[in-house]
Amino acid sequence: MPYDERLFERMLDALERKEGWSEKNMYGGRVCVVNGHAFVGAVDGGLIALCPEEALKKHLELKHCTPFAQNGKEQPGWVKVSMDALKTAKQLSRWVDASFVHASALPPAKAKPKARKK
Template sequence: MAYDHELADRVRDLLSGADGMSEKRMFGGLGFLVHGNMALAAASGGGLLVRVEPDDGERLLGGDVQPMVMRGREMRGWLRVGPAAVRTPEQLGEWVERGVSYARALPAKA
């Protein structure tokens, strides 16, 4: 299943004009990067993949927020945020800010 283009547009609107932002198609989704570091993605299958401080991941779980699993392995520092958790502008804004803030704290990639 392809990523949710409407959700990607909503993310794009939130990030318009932000310094160092770029987009990249990957894994059937659309990634949003900050200075080359992945911050979040409109995920194939719907919802978002959000990069978070690895030590904060567990406390953010619950409801429509689950660990990201790739090839049967949980990816520490990444969360799968389901569509119900990004329905409102406020919900989406919180998750976008969380992912972008973490990616901005990382060293820029060339």
């Protein structure tokens, strides 16, 4: 399923005053990255958000959150938030802001070596 372009535009609006992040295609959608860590994205008709370990269990107890899985494999630290929980700018900003703060506090990610062509 393609990503929701309107949701991604709303995410960009929520990030307008933040610095040091970029955009990239990932997980079949569009994500935002800081310090080499993807932290929030518009993927598969919803929002994915990177969460601190201590908050993950609490988030997964919410009715609008599920574990985020890619190709059938759960992605550690990620939740998928349904559009029902993102109707207002304030609701969306809570997720975007919390994920940005969390990813910004992580040590910079090391670049993965590119696969060699045969």
